[in-house]
Amino acid sequence: MKIIVGHTNMDLDCIGSMVLARYLHPDFVPVMSNLIHPSARNLYNLYQYHLGFVHSDELKKENITDVVIVDTRSFSRVKEYFDLFDSSQTKIEIYDHHIAEESDFPEAIIHQGSYGSNTTMLGLKLMENNIAISDKDATIALTAVFSDTGNFTHDNVSDSDFAVASYFLKFGADIKLVNNFIKSFREEYQLSLFHEIMNTLVWQNIKGHQIIFSYYAMEKQAAGLAAVIEEIFNIENPDAIFGVFHFEKPQSTVIIGRSRKNNIDLIEILKPFGGGGHPKAASALVKKEEGREVFRRLLEFLTLNLEKAITAKDIMTSNVVTINENWSLLEASVFFEEKNISGAPVVNDKGDLVGMLTLRDIMNGRKKNQMSLPVKANMKTKLITCSPDITMREIENILFANGIGHLPVMEDGKMSGIITRSDLLRFLQMI
Structure with a gap:
């Protein structure tokens, strides 16, 4: 007997993976766990007869020659099945997107990849082989992808997750049913x-x-x-x-x-x-x-x-581009264009921070025909600064609460760096 199993307490992604694995391994029988996650019960109850999963008790009488495992590579999560038969000679093949985990099956063939959903990996293999699926299985698979990617909002979402979602829709996945199946609380x-x-x-x-x-x-x-x-x-x-x-x-x-x-x-x-x-x-x-x-x-x-949180000092630009308070507004405008910047700290002849000038200030000066006046006549003097040890969460709050795009970093009374919204955006894309 050849079987397909997923982890205990089967969730939507596990069920979706098992459904698609059956297309890749048509002579394998899917076996259900003794536990079904609450998030998957509604879907399982509706499609129970269509799924055709056999109960694990039926494995006791069988000689299991091949096992396909989906959505895990941990023995403890499939132990309920392996306790029922002698697996010493069993061939094992695994489809699992938990790439950071070590496998408990050293002899197994492992298919893996960095995807938001494990179902995505199997969906890609169906696409590669031009395998058509039923509308019911397409709905189950799309539900799995939506669920495990947090409606495509989790950090590990890949373009492949979107690609297989489109593939499932092509074969008649019902988005209304998907929306019903992924509700947060079922109990x-x-x-x-x-x-x-x-x-x-x-x-x-x-x-x-x-x-x-x-x-x-x-x-x-x-x-x-x-x-x-x-x-x-x-x-x-x-x-x-x-x-x-x-x-x-x-x-x-x-x-x-x-x-x-x-x-x-x-x-x-x-x-x-x-x-x-x-x-x-x-x-x-x-x-x-x-x-x-x-x-x-x-x-x-x-x-x-726990590693220390990233602070202002970690992401600030140390080589700060500044302008002098005695420059004309026209000189500052040309300088901004040359440097391709939208704002800069203003310093006096001693190098002390005395203000901030932005493109908006220059535009206001141009409207008032003040381009020949010195920068200090148009700059903002009410400065908002920060220390080098504040966290990114605090930086984000300061920038958005005050509606500013440039935040000078001060240390011992001197400007040691600057943080812009672009710096913050780069950081947010990294975390």
């Missing part, structure tokens, strides 16, 4: 939990990073917690969030993390807790340990190991 308890956690959030500044923590004790395990943390993450907009959920029966603790920054790598942070996932979306399950102790260890790890 009433998720909404109640969301409001309870929102009232107990703790913000901490760790090495310049604004991080939200939430600790919540529950009597027994519950599914759909990641959707709750994701929603809070989007609303509160921290640099990172960690939801720590402790269950009494059985005693275990789940850590769910989300990050916006490359230097808050969740894979590295949750690795000591046995976790995995993506650098900006990961989770971990810790068994037989008090929840508060897990929370303490997490906080300690972050305090000791």
Whole structure:
């Protein structure tokens, strides 16, 4: 028997990957997990008979010769299947977009790539081979891509994700059904939990990073917690969030993390807790340990190991282009054009910062026929500056709250650099 399996607690991307894998491996049988993620239950219930997934219990009587694994390369996440048969001679092929994780299957053939959705990888292979799919499977696959890319807003979204989405629409994917399937909360308890956690959030500044923590004790395990943390993450907009959920029966603790920054790598942070996932979306399950102790260890790890947040000094332009207060406005205008800049700090003959001049100031001077007047007659003298150690979040707030595009960086009373909106934009594209 040849089978297709995905990770335990199958989510939408896992199901979408299994559906497309069946086109690439038509003689393989898809096997369902004992757990289905709440976000996928509605879709699974609607398409249950179409999907035709067999129950894992049916593997007990079979000789499994080949296994295709999708959306994971971790043995612990497919253990429920492999416990049911002797896999010593089984050939394994993996389709997984978690490229930062090490494989627990050293002999396996691995297909991998940097895509927002695992379903995208299989969709590309269908496109390469001109394989047509049914409208139902196209809808399932498109739902998977929308779900795992956060409606194409996650940082790991690639042009390939858009390409396969177009491919699925070509084969009749129903966008109205997709919209219905990707709603955040499927269970009433998720909404109640969301409001309870929102009232107990703790913000901490760790090495310049604004991080939200939430600790919540529950009597027994519950599914759909990641959707709750994701929603809070989007609303509160921290640099990172960690939801720590402790269950009494059985005693275990789940850590769910989300990050916006490359230097808050969740894979590295949750690795000591046995976790995995993506650098900006990961989770971990810790068994037989008090929840508060897990929370303490997490906080300690972050305090000791988290890299310092990027500051003004890291992104500022040190070689600052300045103009003299005694130049005429016309001279400043020509200088701006030569340097292709939209503004510059104004200094006196001693080199001290005394003002700021922008293209808007020059345009106003031109309208008033003041181009022969000195810069100091038209410059802004109410200066907004910053220190070199403020964080990017603070810089962003200063620029936009004051409607300015140039922020001089001052150190010991002297201008050591400048930050522009272009500098900020380059940084935001990097994180």
